[in-house]
Amino acid sequence: MKKISRRTIPRTLLYLRTLESLIKEGRYTVSSGELARITGLTDVQIRKDISNFGRVGTPRIGYKTRELKNILKDYVLPENIIRMVLFGAGSLGTAILKYPGFRKQRLKISAAFDKDKRKTGKTINGVKVYPVERAPEVIRKSRVDIGIIAVPSEHGQEVADLMVGSGLKGIVNFAPVSLNLPENVSARDIDLSIEFLALYCDTRM
Amino acid sequence: MKKISRRTIPRTLLYLRTLESLIKEGRYTVSSGELARITGLTDVQIRKDISNFGRVGTPRIGYKTRELKNILKDYVLPENIIRMVLFGAGSLGTAILKYPGFRKQRLKISAAFDKDKRKTGKTINGVKVYPVERAPEVIRKSRVDIGIIAVPSEHGQEVADLMVGSGLKGIVNFAPVSLNLPENVSARDIDLSIEFLALYCDTRM
């Protein structure tokens, strides 16, 4: 099993998303050239990425959509459901809790936590909102993989510490603050302001 | 004025965010090493990025927080406010509309658009929600720079076409669908499912 380079993983997930959409349209095959047109990448890059996973395409035909989907899945999706918890049932947190699209991706939010007593006790879209103190207990009990930070940035670090202390190994952080985390915890920061500003720079060049 | 390489731009915005936070704490200077510890990048990378903008640091001292902030701002932030419009006042769209943090970054949402008559007419956090048909007119009138797509993925392309037709040059797309756009329009796709899944892959390696 070859080592997959860092950037190919999100691209592979994008191929998966595209394949699922093509399958839904009833397509049986697709070429690297067409995937390139759809995704905005180049055909060579796509062939190269896919070649990481074995020889799967057929000259003159391309790739069989279902077959390719299953192969890619084996490499980048787990068999079991990915369990997540959310900290901060505010406006962004609530939007995430309400989103029905995660289920299809085997992503499940097991629980939410909030500091504000007016938010706790409720159930949003089937997910219970606990007081933040109960986080370690609830997280340990339900074998959670990933934590989502959707609290104000001033509380980002304290929530991150709580997550690490509860054994989480991955954090998605929406708060515009840099987290101090141990080596063995992975994080992805999504700062929407930076996204908008960077896009604006892109448009000026 | 040197050409700034593509990846340095979001990093520079991250330095700005960090500097603003340090300034708020009352810090007058900061070294590349300390910026590295905070942001998780390396000190060399930070010095190299900053060197794009001129010789601004002082040996033995580091960088003056305010001075560096102003210099970076000149390169990656516009003088004027960046105007944005939002399509889809659903749960994610509403969270974005309600977020007060954009103002500090000179980001302003000028208007929102929705197809659903139950959502239009309202004002969310001071932003009017118009019927989607009025988009071209409203966008042209208010010199908007960027459009945000927060509609279901089935409607992503039609909304993108409407944006392009109204003259927008940048699109941030939250819908899990690949958009077909002309060359001269920049886009950034934020697919939260892919973010979560890619993070999960990261934790398994």
Add this chain to the structure above:
DNA sequence: TTGTAATCGTTACAAATTTCACGATTTTTA
């Protein structure tokens, strides 16, 4: 059955990005 066109997979190449190594500069202090 054979030629042709489309497409894959891969090797070699190019470009971008990051890291390394180290000299230069400035402050501190002995």
Add this chain to the structure above:
DNA sequence: TAAAAATCGTGAAATTTGTAACGATTACAA
């Protein structure tokens, strides 16, 4: 005043990432 310590800036090396070129393979049509 001179040595020491901390830090910057930068050219060169290393790494990563992406691109181009092209032979190999397959389906299909003549």
